[in-house]
Amino acid sequence: MLHSSIFRLAICFILIVTLGAAAERSAYAYHTSADLAETAMTSQEWDAILQRDAEAEARTESPVLKPASSPVFYKVRSGDTLYRISRSFGIPVQTLLAVNGINDPGSLQAGQQLQIPSEQAGLELPGGQEGIIRQVLTSTLTAYTAGVESTGKKPSHPEYGITYSGSKAEEGRTIAVDPTVIPMGSTVFIDGIGIRKAEDIGSAIRGSRIDLFMDDVKQAREFGVKKNVKVYVLEGKA
Incomplete structure (x- = not known):
């Protein structure tokens, strides 16, 4: 009688363990499927973002050209230095050197005309007219x-x-x-x-x-x- 009871308890324990493992596998399979679905959906969204970025880049590669600003020049005064002129217009000395092809900063002469990159200086004369600033x-x-x-x-x-x-x-x-x-x-x-x-x-x-x-x-x-x-x-x- 005692052996019979122990046998039945063993059978019940085996059944409980088996059913629990099956349930766990089922639950694991369910969550794994959900994670995969979420990953797939995120990839689709990412592809859409990449596509939009590619289209934006393509548009950037062919910008609409704006009319070039008319040149603005500064007429060097006696006592002027490139540093003083650069500060007056708010642009770097190196920019003035490069735009005007100046190799020697100390070679300025009164009456010399320097081209000022008007866009960098934030200076645009009315009507886009060409001007000489003295x-x-x-x-x-x-x-x-x-x-x-x-x-x-x-x-x-x-x-x-x-x-x-x-x-x-x-x-x-x-x-x-x-x-x-x-x-x-x-x-x-x-x-x-x-x-x-x-x-x-x-x-x-x-x-x-x-x-x-x-x-x-x-x-x-x-x-x-x-x-x-x-x-x-x-x-x-x-």
């Missing part, structure tokens, strides 16, 4: 009008709205300057403003400061004071 300044900008608040003159005054150079002040063209820094009649390109002409002076306009003429008093006041603005004095007159 002076670069860092200026403070303000604005003025023809009225009493700026000139002390009323509309009835015979010289109301008339500039120091004798022309009638015009918004979008006239600026007041210190003629010892920017000669009368000079054409200047003001960064963020555009082309202007030095036609006027003012008692408060000294050094590199520039006063922009405006028709409207409110607009002139709202313009306020703008500091550290790059100004390029161009060769010739407007």
Whole structure:
């Protein structure tokens, strides 16, 4: 009787172990299949990403060509150095040397024209016109009008709205300057403003400061004071 009970227990134990192993194999097979399915799906996504990258690269290899910027030149002044010029335009000295084929940095001469890579300097003259720059300044900008608040003159005054150079002040063209820094009649390109002409002076306009003429008093006041603005004095007159 005892042997019979032990035999039955042994049979039950064998069955439990067998069924457990089968269940474990089934579960293992299930998880393995799921992992394979996930791996296959990830590979498909990766292939799609590679395909998109290849298409993007193909588009990059044939870019749409932009019109080349018109050349900009700087006319060397007495006392100029390549280091000073490079700082004025914010470009490396090595770039100036390479673009202009200069082997000896100390060979600069007054009146010599250096080509400035306008894209690197962030400089583009209006209309893409070719320009020769003879002076670069860092200026403070303000604005003025023809009225009493700026000139002390009323509309009835015979010289109301008339500039120091004798022309009638015009918004979008006239600026007041210190003629010892920017000669009368000079054409200047003001960064963020555009082309202007030095036609006027003012008692408060000294050094590199520039006063922009405006028709409207409110607009002139709202313009306020703008500091550290790059100004390029161009060769010739407007």
